[in-house]
Amino acid sequence: AQRVTQPEKLLSVFKGAPVELKCNYSYSGSPELFWYVQYSRQRLQLLLRHISRESIKGFTADLNKGETSFHLKKPFAQEEDSAMYYCALTRLITANAGGTSYGKLTFGQGTILTVHP
Amino acid sequence: NAGVTQTPKFRVLKTGQSMTLLCAQDMNHEYMYWYRQDPGMGLRLIHYSVGEGTTAKGEVPDGYNVSRLKKQNFLLGLESAAPSQTSVYFCASSYGEGTFGYEQFFGPGTRLTVL
Numbered sequence: 155a156q157r158v159t160q161p162e163k164l165l166s167v168f169k170g171a172p173v174e175l176k177c178n179y180s181y182s183g184s185p186e187l188f189w190y191v192q193y194s195r196q197r198l199q200l201l202l203r204h205i206s207r208e209s210i211k212g213f214t215a216d217l218n219k220g221e222t223s224f225h226l227k228k229p230f231a232q233e234e235d236s237a238m239y240y241c242a243l244t245r246l247i248t249a250n251a252g253g254t255s256y257g258k259l260t261f262g263q264g265t266i267l268t269v270h271p
Numbered sequence: 272n273a274g275v276t277q278t279p280k281f282r283v284l285k286t287g288q289s290m291t292l293l294c295a296q297d298m299n300h301e302y303m304y305w306y307r308q309d310p311g312m313g314l315r316l317i318h319y320s321v322g323e324g325t326t327a328k329g330e331v332p333d334g335y336n337v338s339r340l341k342k343q344n345f346l347l348g349l350e351s352a353a354p355s356q357t358s359v360y361f362c363a364s365s366y367g368e369g370t371f372g373y374e375q376f377f378g379p380g381t382r383l384t385v386l
Contacts, residue, residue: 197377197379197380198314198361198363199376200374240314254368255368256365256373258316258329259375261306261313261315263311263312264314
């Protein structure tokens with residue numbers, strides 16, 4: 155079974171401070187991990203994917219297989235970063251000449267980030 | 272493109288009443304999902320579909336039924352609503368397959384209260 159744990163329901167920081175949203179997972183295979191974000195009055199949307207190794211809106215996330223973690227980090231938080239953040243996990247079902255397919259997403263409990271001015 | 276739309280946006284039911292939530296997507300996605308969002312529980316998968324005419328149970332399917340008669344629509348039914356079904360319901364869709372098949376696109380949500 156796959157499980158995602160976000161230990162912090164609420165996280166508050168001041169503008170300009172570093173922020174880290176924690177995510178731990180349990181999965182026996184090779185996971186695909188993501189961060190989704192829901193800004194106020196907007197839809198839940200994909201923020202970033204671990205395999206892309208990209209920085210989106212200043213956020214990065216490193217997959218640590220030894221610690222089974224995928225923490226989301228930003229060196230200098232902005233007020234517009236205030237939102238609900240979900241860590242999510244899926245698995246790669248097939249990846250061959252016939253195509254690539256993915257399993258269902260398992261979400262963590264979510265962390266509400268508030269960035270104060 | 273409208274993306275993923277949900278009808279209705281809000282609904283209040285009495286215990287025992289029934290209702291159907293409609294999800295529609297115009298992205299030609301094969302996979303569609305229904306989630307419920309509850310405080311402290313995150314998003315939990317109720318049912319999902321990997322193609323027209325198919326449905327499967329997710330993590331919390333009890334008390335719900337679904338149908339996918341058309342590729343673009345995914346209906347979630349509550350036959351006899353209970354207060355425990357008070358929640359925000361989200362529909363999502365994805366290609367499921369292919370290079371970008373991992374990304375799910377979400378609807379705006381339906382806030383349901385069962386009295």
